[in-house]
Amino acid sequence: MLKITDLNVAYGEVQVLWDVNMEIHESEVVALIGANGAGKSTLLYTISGLLKPKSGSIQFNGTEIAGLPADEILRLGIGQVPQGRHLFAGMTVKENIMMGAYLRKDKQKVKEDFDFVLDLFPRMGERLNQPAGSLSGGEQQMCAVARGLMAAPKLLLVDELSLGLAPLVVENIYNAVEKVIQRGMTVLIVEQDVFLALEQADRAYVLDVGRIVMSGPADELMENPRIKEAYLGI
């Protein structure tokens, strides 16, 4: 579904990603793990078209998308829940969620999806007319996931859903993500909580200072002594 080949990304003179190769198959859940500053979010932003790569290729269902504008990439079916939520703070919860469906014309399906995300996060239903900026951190994260789902993407990129949230809230949100996965959505999970990520994923890639240093089935990586030592703290 997604095939990244020899991707190099730089912010001006500073190169952040080096020769990244990665593949995601249909209906697969893939985790991308690595320390802070490894380049995980940079990779997601590049896939989504917010950053243009220096070189390399990103193919999505056979179409070359590296360097395409963000709206075209979303139209092809790649959606993102960005790190730090990035909600529209002055807009209501409902307006935020509906912004996710900005490009969609299929009104009936949009309504169904809206009901689906409210079902997923009943708390959002109670807060529909509240400004998103007034929500608690966990609610904001739910709102961001709901908005991301409203685009009905074929591939959903989720970035650091657990950051700064209480364990119970994180569990709540990942339960919702699991339901989405069960419906057959392909998901790329970026997560600083490596255990959480590996638990969700079929396969995982490890990014270290801009390079993929390891990859494989999630359960194997969970048992890998280097992963255990470096990321799981066991």
Place this chain on the structure above:
Amino acid sequence: MESLQFTQGIVNAILLSGTLALVAIGFSIVWGILNIINLAHGAFLMVGAYITYWLFTLYGIDPFLSLPISMAIMFVVGYLVQRYLINMVIRAPLLVTFLLTFALEIVIINLATFFWKGDLRSVTPDYAGLGFSLGNVQVPYVRLAAFFISLILTGLLHVFMTYTKTGNAIRATGMDIDAARLQGVRIPQTYALTYALGTALAAGAGTLISISFPIDPTMGGAYTLRAFVICVLGGLGSIPGVMMGSVVFAFIEVFSGIWFPSLKDAIALLVLVLVLIVRPSGIAGKAFYH
């Protein structure tokens, strides 16, 4: 002060606040969404006034009927100016866009003076001098009509921004540009549309002003200044804030005109200084566009 003068002052201030709100609202959305302090705003207003003047003088088109024409023409002009001129430096610091719109203002005013001369001109339909009296207070029909049209246009903008997909995309862009891009909003088009709306609103205000007051190529500067002060007063980027700021400013301007006629413009700037010192976030205190 005589009570008649006082009552007339109140009526005049209310009538003025409508026009000022219309001028300031366009200035406010451009500032709030694009982060551009658009010094050319008053120049667009002036061109709108001249469109109305020429349509009336050359073709006898009623000035109120020319409102949509003037707004439509300047909408297109605003779109092109943003898309192909300002957009080139949109990522530059505020000072660069500030200077660019300053230069744009001077170019537009000079062209207007070159082609149309610097004379004061008036749009004078048959009904221009008509009005009615409330007791001893005079209310000219054209100013009353201008007041209500201003309110309607401001209300329409509010409805557009709140209830349409495109309006929401504009607000979203102002709040978080990267998040807006991730929802598929195309930023250059959205910016151009916002600037076009601001320009059209300025032109609409110019049309309405031209029916009540004489016009000349330099008329716009004073309106840019007022729009700036009103935005600071009302807090940037909130429509209710702009309305409130316009009322406050209109009262200050009208009554300082009655009490200290020669200090009228100085008092506008004095208000600016006081607001910046006492309450930099404005009366409404909203930090961003709502």
